[in-house]
Amino acid sequence: MAKTYDYLFKLLLIGDSGVGKTCVLFRFSEDAFNTTFISTIGIDFKIRTIDLDNKKVKLQIWDTAGQERFRTITTAYYRGAMGIMLVYDVNNERSFENIKNWIRNIEENASADVEKMLLGNKCDLADRRQVSKQRGEQLAVEYGIKFMETSAKASINVEEAFYTLARDIKAKTEKKLKEASNPTKSGGHALRAPEISRKPPVWLARCSIL
Amino acid sequence: MSQNSMSVVNVASKHELLLFELESTDAGNIGLVIRAIYDGQEHQQFMEKLDDRVKSHDKDIERMCNHHYQGFIDSIRELLQVRSQAQQLNNEVLELDKRIMDTAAGVIAKGEELVKARKVENNMAAAVDSLTMCLPVLAAYAKLQRQMKDKRYYPALKTLEQLEHHDLPKITNYRFSSQITQQISVLRENIKDASMSDLRDFLENIRKYSPKIGEVAMKHTAEQLVNEAEIIGRKKKRQATPQSNILAGDTEEELSAQDLMDFSPVYRCMHIYTVLRESDTFKAYYRQQRKQQARLVLQPPNNMHESIVGYQSYIHGILGFFVVEDHILNTGNGLATRSYLEEVWSMAISKIVNALRTNSAYCTDATLILKIKNLLMLFNTTLRNYGYPVSQLWELLQEIRVHYNEVLMQHWVQVFRDILDEDSFLPIQVSSQAEYDHVLGSFPYHDEALQKAEFPKRFPFSAMVPKVYQQVKEFIYACLKFSEDLNLTQTEVDEMIRKSTNLLLTRTFSGCLSSLFRKPSLALLQVVQIIINTGYLENSTKYLEEFVSNITGTPHEGQLSCGGVQSAMFRVAREDAERQICDKLKRKLDEFLELENYDWNLAEPQGHASSFITDLIAFLQSIFMCFTNLPEEVAQVACKSACSHIAKSIQGILISDDVKQISMGALQQVNLDTIQCEQFAASEPVVGLPEGVLLQYFAELRQLLDLFMSLDWPTYFHDYGHESSKYNLVTPNTALILLEKLRESDKKTVFSVLKKSERDKKKLLETVLKQLRQLAQTTQQ
Numbered sequence: 001m002a003k004t005y006d007y008l009f010k011l012l013l014i015g016d017s018g019v020g021k022t023c024v025l026f027r028f029s030e031d032a033f034n035t036t037f038i039s040t041i042g043i044d045f046k047i048r049t050i051d052l053d054n055k056k057v058k059l060q061i062w063d064t065a066g067q068e069r070f071r072t073i074t075t076a077y078y079r080g081a082m083g084i085m086l087v088y089d090v091n092n093e094r095s096f097e098n099i100k101n102w103i104r105n106i107e108e109n110a111s112a113d114v115e116k117m118l119l120g121n122k123c124d125l126a127d128r129r130q131v132s133k134q135r136g137e138q139l140a141v142e143y144g145i146k147f148m149e150t151s152a153k154a155s156i157n158v159e160e161a162f163y164t165l166a167r168d169i170k171a172k173t174e175k176k177l178k179e180a181s182n183p184t185k186s187g188g189h190a191l192r193a194p195e196i197s198r199k200p201p202v203w204l205a206r207c208s209i210l
Numbered sequence: 211m212s213q214n215s216m217s218v219v220n221v222a223s224k225h226e227l228l229l230f231e232l233e234s235t236d237a238g239n240i241g242l243v244i245r246a247i248y249d250g251q252e253h254q255q256f257m258e259k260l261d262d263r264v265k266s267h268d269k270d271i272e273r274m275c276n277h278h279y280q281g282f283i284d285s286i287r288e289l290l291q292v293r294s295q296a297q298q299l300n301n302e303v304l305e306l307d308k309r310i311m312d313t314a315a316g317v318i319a320k321g322e323e324l325v326k327a328r329k330v331e332n333n334m335a336a337a338v339d340s341l342t343m344c345l346p347v348l349a350a351y352a353k354l355q356r357q358m359k360d361k362r363y364y365p366a367l368k369t370l371e372q373l374e375h376h377d378l379p380k381i382t383n384y385r386f387s388s389q390i391t392q393q394i395s396v397l398r399e400n401i402k403d404a405s406m407s408d409l410r411d412f413l414e415n416i417r418k419y420s421p422k423i424g425e426v427a428m429k430h431t432a433e434q435l436v437n438e439a440e441i442i443g444r445k446k447k448r449q450a451t452p453q454s455n456i457l458a459g460d461t462e463e464e465l466s467a468q469d470l471m472d473f474s475p476v477y478r479c480m481h482i483y484t485v486l487r488e489s490d491t492f493k494a495y496y497r498q499q500r501k502q503q504a505r506l507v508l509q510p511p512n513n514m515h516e517s518i519v520g521y522q523s524y525i526h527g528i529l530g531f532f533v534v535e536d537h538i539l540n541t542g543n544g545l546a547t548r549s550y551l552e553e554v555w556s557m558a559i560s561k562i563v564n565a566l567r568t569n570s571a572y573c574t575d576a577t578l579i580l581k582i583k584n585l586l587m588l589f590n591t592t593l594r595n596y597g598y599p600v601s602q603l604w605e606l607l608q609e610i611r612v613h614y615n616e617v618l619m620q621h622w623v624q625v626f627r628d629i630l631d632e633d634s635f636l637p638i639q640v641s642s643q644a645e646y647d648h649v650l651g652s653f654p655y656h657d658e659a660l661q662k663a664e665f666p667k668r669f670p671f672s673a674m675v676p677k678v679y680q681q682v683k684e685f686i687y688a689c690l691k692f693s694e695d696l697n698l699t700q701t702e703v704d705e706m707i708r709k710s711t712n713l714l715l716t717r718t719f720s721g722c723l724s725s726l727f728r729k730p731s732l733a734l735l736q737v738v739q740i741i742i743n744t745g746y747l748e749n750s751t752k753y754l755e756e757f758v759s760n761i762t763g764t765p766h767e768g769q770l771s772c773g774g775v776q777s778a779m780f781r782v783a784r785e786d787a788e789r790q791i792c793d794k795l796k797r798k799l800d801e802f803l804e805l806e807n808y809d810w811n812l813a814e815p816q817g818h819a820s821s822f823i824t825d826l827i828a829f830l831q832s833i834f835m836c837f838t839n840l841p842e843e844v845a846q847v848a849c850k851s852a853c854s855h856i857a858k859s860i861q862g863i864l865i866s867d868d869v870k871q872i873s874m875g876a877l878q879q880v881n882l883d884t885i886q887c888e889q890f891a892a893s894e895p896v897v898g899l900p901e902g903v904l905l906q907y908f909a910e911l912r913q914l915l916d917l918f919m920s921l922d923w924p925t926y927f928h929d930y931g932h933e934s935s936k937y938n939l940v941t942p943n944t945a946l947i948l949l950e951k952l953r954e955s956d957k958k959t960v961f962s963v964l965k966k967s968e969r970d971k972k973k974l975l976e977t978v979l980k981q982l983r984q985l986a987q988t989t990q991q
Contacts, residue, residue, distance in 0.1 A: 008805055010825075042832050044733045047801050060805065060825075073832050080825065 005058040009169050010080050014102050015087035016095040017066030020121040023152035025063045028162050033153050040065040042073045052170055078109035083165045090120040091128040116145040117165045124154040221252050225259040347377040351390055363405045364481050370397055405479045412475035413499055419471055420530025421523055427533050431592040480545055497550055504554055507531045510565040515572040518581040525589050536596045555598055563606045570610050576621055579614045583692055614692050615710045619718045625681050626722040633674040635736040641666040652676040654753040671746045672739050679750055685714055704762040716782040723783050727790045735836050737791045741844055744784035788844050792851040802826040803859045812875035819886040827890045834895040845896040853891050853907040861911045865947045871954035881915045910939040923978045942985035949979055
């Protein structure tokens with residue numbers, strides 16, 4: 001059976017309520033923007049297939065509710081995530097300060113090797129900015145993660161952010177795969193080898209979830 | 211002498227006789243005498259005798275002379291005397307004559323003078339007479355000229371008449387009179403032309419003023435209506451307070467609309483033409499002109515549909531026209547006849563209706579339509595007051611009403627869209643009594659538990675519910691606005707409102723909802739909230755009905771007749787929403803199922819469920835957790851459809867043409883996944899479903915997997931066709947497809963052929979395949 005994809009990456013969007021997680025995702029999945037604020041209830045996801053180095057990569061992106069009352073539902077999804085987007089609103093100081101708490105959440109609930117990225121959303125509204133780009137960059141450096149300022153409304157950097165995260169996960173996955181496949185080869189199950197090389201990303205991906 | 215003495219005496223006597231004869235007789239006898247003398251020879255004698263005779267006569271003469279001589283002398287003397295006297299007399303006479311002559315000359319001169327004077331006198335008298343005769347003519351003529359100059363054509367015409375028939379015949383022999391006579395016809399033409407040009411001015415003016423007339427007429431009607439309303443109002447009041455005074459409005463009588471215009475040119479012109487016996491021409495001309503004007507007036511302005519001003523000027527123009535015609539009809543001495551007016555009106559009414567219909571159809575602004583309606587109402591009333599039949603306009607109003615409702619619905623599409631766009635689809639949360647009361651004030655909702663609950667309280671529905679409810683009310687009000695003073699019965703209004711409201715909710719609101727459902731941004735849980743919302747809205751239907759009954763005043767029982775229709779108000783929306791939840795859920799599940807990534811050559815199962823299945827089940831669990839506030843049936847239906855969809859999809863994957871081979875290991879992995887799903891189905895994800903109902907959806911898949919896990923072919927064939935069979939849901943066809951895939955996979959394992967048990971197994975497989983094929987064929991037949 002012809003597979004519709006080569007890799008499946010599960011990504012998670014977290015951040016305070018109202019920073020625009022759903023809009024970022026909506027921009028990425030539908031290339032559209034919705035001005036009205038509809039608070040996400042519990043959890044939802046979107047799937048988009050992208051092309052990375054001639055590989056079909058399916059991104060299943062989980063959009064979590066930022067509100068505290070959904071925390072129990074949303075944290076359950078941390079473990080399965082291979083990449084996490086931390087989103088704050090550049091016009092909202094508090095949402096930026098809360099990134100620390102979200103990082104702690106990740107450390108507590110997600111797998112250790114999860115790829116993270118920091119997004120300062122709503123960068124199109126220059127006159128209301130409360131958090132400078134430098135501060136965002138600095139925070140990202142502190143945690144050793146990548147950083148981008150985005151705007152779902154003006155469609156700035158949204159694609160780039162997801163592609164970057166996906167590329168990093170892919171690189172990490174392939175590296176792991178190499179490490180994993182080498183001992184297998186030496187192990188002498190020659191017959192299974194091609195099979196494994198065809199399938200492993202997913203297989204491994206599953207491992208990381210579980 | 212000798213002969214005898216006696217003979218001598220005879221002869222002497224005879225001569226004497228002859229002589230006598232001679233002397234006494236005349237010359238004729240002379241011959242005879244002579245003859246007688248000659249005959250007698252005695253002529254000598256006779257001669258002597260004759261001589262004697264002469265001598266005797268001489269002697270007589272002598273004596274005589276002697277005798278008269280003295281007398282003669284005296285006479286001469288006297289005569290001489292007379293001569294001198296005569297001379298004297300003559301002188302005297304001459305003198306006298308001279309004197310007379312002198313005297314007479316003076317007399318004659320005087321006399322002549324007198325004659326002359328008399329002549330002059332006569333002439334003067336004659337001249338005076340003539341002048342007296344001519345003066346009135348001239349005076350009349352002058353008057354005529356003056357009247358002409360003053361444009362008083364009718365008196366001018368009268369003067370002309372007088373001149374022609376009364377004055378002029380008396381003085382025909384004057385040049386000027388003949389000139390005037392000649393001029394009369396010219397003058398008459400002039401008067402005609404002049405009055406006609408006056409009429410033209412009038413027609414021009416009337417065209418200019420008729421909108422104003424129309425406006426005033428409508429204003430009066432409006433005032434009258436207000437007055438009537440006041441009178442009715444006051445009458446009612448008067449019963450309570452009898453001392454109320456007489457209406458003040460009655461005293462101040464304003465000018466009526468037609469008084470704005472000076473109609474005298476028309477009357478004058480009409481008079482003039484009547485006098486000229488050309489009233490028919492005139493009437494024809496007038497009517498033709500007015501018809502042309504009517505045509506112009508009836509031409510709606512190009513941009514009429516843009517604003518009420520356009521409609522107003524159009525309506526005013528028309529109304530003005532017909533008010534004027536009505537006035538002419540009443541006062542114009544047959545200038546306008548009833549039939550003429552009816553003809554013009556019937557031509558007009560169809561054009562008006564057409565123009566208004568076309569223009570109002572463009573209109574998408576409800577307020578403008580209302581304004582148009584009010585304008586038309588007033589137009590109607592005014593026209594009716596003037597006695598024009600307006601039934602077509604009523605019909606038009608009905609049409610406009612339908613259009614108005616359409617426009618309203620169009621408008622409410624936007625309203626609903628905005629409400630839905632704005633809504634967060636989160637339950638309303640209130641933190642104070644005021645907020646709580648505010649929500650309850652806009653939406654009828656009673657819940658004891660909520661009443662008692664601590665703040666912050668949470669309503670089960672989201673903000674759209676009270677908003678939509680309010681908007682429906684607004685819509686009903688808006689509908690009602692149009693039917694005001696439309697003289698509809700309450701039942702008609704009631705029916706109209708119910709119909710429109712139904713249409714609004716079943717078509718407009720539902721349309722908005724379904725376009726909302728199409729939005730990819732709408733999450734599943736928002737659909738859940740929408741379902742909950744529509745449920746509450748549906749419950750509010752009876753309050754809406756009450757509301758309608760209250761404002762239309764129809765008795766409450768009236769709703770029973772159309773109760774069946776009523777309940778549809780929000781039902782369509784709710785049903786649609788419920789359908790949507792299943793669809794959305796299925797679509798979400800499909801997204802998971804697309805992540806399916808089975809390795810169909812798997813030798814051994816992983817020992818745990820595939821990740822997409824665990825994700826899917828986790829997702830479903832969180833979703834159904836939120837379904838707890840859905841109406842049970844909806845949640846049940848959604849859950850059933852989800853389970854059925856999953857089972858069908860997994861089975862679909864197994865027998866899909868895309869999958870050519872399936873290893874036992876892979877099948878075991880599918881089995882593992884299915885078990886996960888079955889566990890979920892058994893875990894009672896939604897309340898109220900009888901046990902095993904959800905599992906039922908997995909039954910076919912379960913039987914199929916069981917059959918292949920245990921390879922229990924004898925039982926399958928043995929019990930085939932029995933209701934009680936363990937595998938009664940597995941069709942030979944499905945089994946055949948799956949078995950062939952297993953065989954395909956087995957072929958790859960080259961080494962297995964070497965083992966005897968494997969060979970036996972293979973043989974068995976072939977036999978089973980054969981039997982299955984036969985069975986499949988028989989079932990197909």
